[in-house]
Amino acid sequence: MPRLLFCLLVGLFCLPAHAGVYTYIDAEGNRVFTDQPPSEKAQRVEIAPSNKMAPTQAPPAAIPAYPTTRVEPAYDVLRILVPEPDATIRDAAGNLIVTASSDPSLHPGHSFRLILDGQPAGEAGRSPVFPLENIDRGTHQISVEIIDSQGRIVERTPSQPFHMKRISLAEKRRTNPCKKGDWGVRPECPIADKPKEPRDIPFVPFI
Structure with missing residues (x-):
């Protein structure tokens, strides 16, 4: 019962300041609070003015400034x-x-x-x-x-x-043999690997 009474008090005190609050004792001996007097025996309860403050308007959120430097576009x-x-x-x-x-x-x-x-x-x-x-x-x-x-x-x-x-020089020469004009020109035909040409033997007539 005390808890119920406390809740009733809180609910009534939260009413607007201009609303009337009345109290009386009912037939069972309980204290009752209401905003409508049931009879002339109900007594008006004076409520202290509320200390509720008017809400203050929050300052507008700061708008971030856009970067002044140009962002390079992505490559497609x-x-x-x-x-x-x-x-x-x-x-x-x-x-x-x-x-x-x-x-x-x-x-x-x-x-x-x-x-x-x-x-x-x-x-x-x-x-x-x-x-x-x-x-x-x-x-x-x-x-x-x-x-x-x-x-x-x-x-x-x-x-x-x-x-x-990496193909060896020998493999490249086998694939594409070196010709006379390739020695010293193609990488796989270095002049050092050029085969020696046979000497011309002078003809000596048989006597």
């Missing part, structure tokens, strides 16, 4: 043209020229960079052509990146494999 296409994925390169010296292409073309301040087996191969530059020399036999992975002036990667192709098969 970046791909390796040569070699094709999983290509087999046959070169006695292990040489290869990697060629890439981008769309749109390279933006100012950007550079191409070749990645060979997870490491940069040579210096980055504006040219998408990368000559490689003396690549070891076996399978290698290449990819091409576009980097900005701070070295951050802007775009990168997927890594793709190629297979280097």
Whole structure:
């Protein structure tokens, strides 16, 4: 009962200040509070004015300023043209020229960079052509990146494999034999390997 009485008091005191609150003793001897007097015996309860403050309007949230520097657009296409994925390169010296292409073309301040087996191969530059020399036999992975002036990667192709098969000079000569004018001209026909020509023996008449 005391808890119920307390709840009634709280509910009534939360009424607007202009609403009337009355109390009386009912037939069972209980104290009752109400906003409507049931009879003239009900007594009005004076409620102290509320200390509720009017809500203050929150200041508008600050609108972030847009960056003044222009953000470079992404590249639609970046791909390796040569070699094709999983290509087999046959070169006695292990040489290869990697060629890439981008769309749109390279933006100012950007550079191409070749990645060979997870490491940069040579210096980055504006040219998408990368000559490689003396690549070891076996399978290698290449990819091409576009980097900005701070070295951050802007775009990168997927890594793709190629297979280097370094043919010996003897194998190349067997495939395409060296002719008289090839010695000292073709790499597989060094002048040191040129066979000696037979000497012309002068004809001596038999007497």
